[in-house]
Amino acid sequence: MNQFFKYTLVSLVTIATLSSCFKDNDDVFAGKSEINNFIYRGMNAFYLYKADVDVLANDRFANLEELEAYHSQFDSPETFFESLVFDRPRTDRFSVIFDDYVALENILAGxxxxxxxxxxxxxxxxxxxxxxxxxxxxxxxxxxxxxxxxxxxxxxxxxxxxxxxxxxxxxxxxxxxxxxxxxxxxxxxxxxxxxxxxxxxxxxENPILVTEVIDQGTQKIGYLMYTGFLSQFDEQLNGVFADFIAQGVTHLVLDLRYNGGGSVNTAIILGSLISGNPITDVYSTEEWNPDIQAQLQASTPERLVNLFKNQTNSGTTLSTLDLNKVHIITTGSSASASELVINSLDPYINVVQVGDDTAGKFQASITLYDSPDFRRSGANPAHRYAMQPLVLKSLNSVGNTDYFDGLVPDIAQNEDFENLGILGDMNEPLLARCLEDILLNGRSSRSSIPSVSYEEIIGSNELEPFGNQMWKELPN
Incomplete structure (x- = not known):
């Protein structure tokens, strides 16, 4: 078993062992109790807010029978899972369970x-x-x-x-x-x-929606409209920055206004492409639940630290712009990995945030399957349930985290739905504010331009399964 998963569950060792010893179930469908055992085992082991949920305490159940008697009161695996989520309205708005992990895998692949x-x-x-x-x-x-x-x-x-x-x-x-x-x-x-x-x-979906190079006097400004952190497009993302370099780009506007998040690793790559920090610099650190945190600190503390990168996962050298300033467009639909980029770059370079407050999500999840080590290999063939619970929160190199109310822009400007403009066009209102600030070298007005006040209820990404998530790919 991978060292990452060698944690101790105290008195729940018996429960974990019993509920993960699978029979040959190729022709058998798992019952509710079996699925609930998996849910409890995974949440007890990994859930970020385990300490805040009394029923997840390691000594809550003396044996498997007590556990099964408890979760038999719930009418479905989904309702049992929901009962284990802490403070759904504010703290954990994002943990999810799927009854078909193939569907989940497709979503994660975009x-x-x-x-x-x-x-x-x-x-x-x-x-x-x-x-x-x-x-x-x-x-x-x-x-x-x-x-x-x-x-x-x-x-x-x-x-x-x-x-x-x-x-x-x-x-x-x-x-x-x-x-x-x-x-x-x-x-x-x-x-x-x-x-x-x-x-x-x-x-x-290809998340690289729009790329432009805008000439503004002697300035060459790269513009990237990026809609999701999908690792399948990391090489293409690197190619965009190589093209920026080839065209002599000296400034960057990164448009994350509708980007609900995605891969932590891709967020690190994007941040590294912008600033070009040395690979010894800390991009972000991770805080897991107390059990996992203690185990990792004692055995492999380096797993709690994410460093800047100089190559993609395929080994391609990153085409870094090496900027000391970047303009990033945000709205309330900018979440998770988008916020990770802003928060992680902030201690190192001047991040000028333009638009509206972000969503306020600093936690990441992992996929848990019903197998002895929670990985896809060896998953229980009698069902396809999988969970994507929050398991860690990200902190930048100076410890900033817990931005429940989002990251506040330096230049406040809401979108005007009567005048949205064309993405990538220099007259589009939010991009225009960025270009003005670049032209005036940071001396533009920081006050919001008056517009009609709207109440935006929700975005399409939030209506899609897993729309505003940030996830971590576990090492093999």
């Missing part, structure tokens, strides 16, 4: 069922119930692109039904639906009679 229209939902001004949607961007080679959906489009109905705070989940969950377009004025929509029908399909 393969999702969607129609390519990425959107936000906003409360209509003057209404306690009505909601409208705005198109944030369109993924290439999708239904939305084929139907000519464009950034900035407004819609207020689906299949002829007015979108509300109570029905948007059900309406948007359909595989095929028709959006009714509308005009927006001062936060109030008026239907214009136009409709577009969209159909979901399995799509592999």
């Amino acid at each position: 393969n999702t069922l969607n129609n390519g229209m990425k959107f936000g939902l906003v409360g209509e001004t003057g209404s306690a119930t009505d909601v409208f949607g705005y198109v944030r961007y369109v993924q290439p080679n999708t239904s939305a692109e084929r139907e000519n959906v464009e950034r900035g489009m407004i819609f207020n109905s689906i299949n002829g039904i007015r979108i509300s705070r109570d029905n948007f989940n059900a309406l948007l969950a359909q595989t095929t639906y028709t959006i009714g377009l509308a005009d927006l004025n001062a936060g109030v929509t008026t239907s214009n009679g136009l409709e577009i029908t969209l159909t979901k399909e399995v799509v592999q």
Whole structure:
């Protein structure tokens, strides 16, 4: 077994041993009790907030029978899992369980069922119930692109039904639906009679959405719209920075406004590409639950420290810009690994954050399978349940963490849904604020430009499974 997993579970050794000794179950479906045993074993071992959940205490159950008697009161594995999550409204908004780990693996690989229209939902001004949607961007080679959906489009109905705070989940969950377009004025929509029908399909999203090099006087400014930290695209990401270098880029605007997170390792690579710090510098450190933390500190403390990188996982040398300043665009949909990049670079270079407060997620998860060491190999063939619980929180090199309310921008500017602009265009409002600050060498106004006040309810990434997550790939 990998050294990482050699932890001690005190009196639960018996429970862990009994519940992980699998029979030949190829033709047998696991019962609720067997799945619940796996859930408890994984949460007891790894859950970040274990110490805050009394039932996860190592001495809570004397034997397997006591444990099974306890979790028999829950009507499903999902409800049992939910009972073990600490402070769902604020502290842990992100731990999840899946009844099919193949679906989870596809999500982690960026393969999702969607129609390519990425959107936000906003409360209509003057209404306690009505909601409208705005198109944030369109993924290439999708239904939305084929139907000519464009950034900035407004819609207020689906299949002829007015979108509300109570029905948007059900309406948007359909595989095929028709959006009714509308005009927006001062936060109030008026239907214009136009409709577009969209159909979901399995799509592999390339997170490198837009790249530009903008000439501003003698300055060459690289712009990257990056929508997710997916390790499959690390080589392509490195190629973008190589192209920036080839074009003589001296400044960078990194657009993370709709980036809900992803791989910790990719976040380290992106930060390293920007600053080019030595690989001896600390990018971030990790804090696990007390049991895991003590075990790692005693045996392999280096596993708690993430250093800057100088190559990809494939061994390709990173094309680093070696900047001492970067502008990063954020909104409330910038989460997890996006926040990790901002927080980790901050002690080393001048990070100018432009836009709105970020989501406030500093924790990461790992995938736990029902196997003796929680890895995919040897997973119980009688079911496909897997968990993605929060297991660690990230701290930057000076210890900053616990930003529950998000990271606050240096230049505050909310998006104007009546004037979203074109991503990568120098007149797009948030990019324009960055360019102004670069031109004036940091002397631009830090005050927000007045605009209509909107209540943004949720973004499409948050409606997708695992949409605002940060995960860690465990070493072999």
